[in-house]
Amino acid sequence: MEDIGATQASFSLEETLVTFEHNGRPFSQDDIWGITDIGEGTKAGDEDNIGRFGVGFKAVFAYSETPYIWSPSYSFMISDLVLPTEIPPRKELGQTTRFEFPFNNPKKVANDAYCEIEAALNELAEMTLLFLSHLQSIQWRIGQERSGEVLRIQHSGNHVEIRKSSEGTMTASSHFLRFSEPVEGLERQCVSIAFPLEYLPTIMAFNPREKFATQFKIIPAKPGRVAVFFPAEKESSGLRFHLHAPFVPDGHGGVEQVHVHRRAAANGGAGRGYINSHFLDCRNTPISSRTYTRHKYQPAYRQAEQFSLNCPLHFELLPA
8 A cells, every 4th residue: 555655545344355445546557467477576676665574465466366456557466376367447536556356265264354354454553553654544344333533643743643544533542652763775765663641641632832841751652563654463572662663574774774763753753842751661671571582583673672762852751
């Protein structure tokens, strides 16, 4: 979604299929070849795209043998993994791109596919949108009875709120202080860290007209999660903040990228009143919680932790 500039996306789950829509740019001919040519996606050699990390379209074939795609520019179905066939367009979709995935893989019972996707939609986490730049909303509907949304609100350059709602009623709201900086040589990639925020005791709701530092305190993330745009569900950094970087298994650029971000975070917070005394609690990570000791991303984690420990102490300490 980030690569195509989509700001909104939605899922609709039914007993026999799941539908996905987005408002990003239409399909190009290269996109068609990219999702139908095994191992030769259009992003494979482009280090500026999310797709280079291996999160590919091919995963849908575990559920559907014949995906249908309607885009303002091209309409087609895919069979035998790689064969695109033109289908009639659907003018009523306007500029929306729609994917339909019938549950027709003989190796996956339709009811199992339904239950797996239902669980995934219900468990969409706040971090799903936390580190994205374009995508602001993911909506979903399960049958005709249940619906929900994860919404990202950018209150300021660094203050991000993630809201989760069910049936039109907000069920959760989480605030974060996020710092990012482009990676040298990969200008569309960023290294980012995000500190969870908590309301001060006298505050019940965020008021954009009041000072940020009089409403929130920074608290440690428990646990600190890892993202490569989207959450890496099985990864935990052992740090007390959430971490995003364009990680790759061989560690390419990991240390330098986090080092670049450390400077951005330190400079970005200076003089803005973001840092209060509770920030100090996030700077010290107990040895027992450093789960990354033997992890393949160890250098990047250590550099990110070093940012936390070395963050300037000349910020004005605000009362808790």
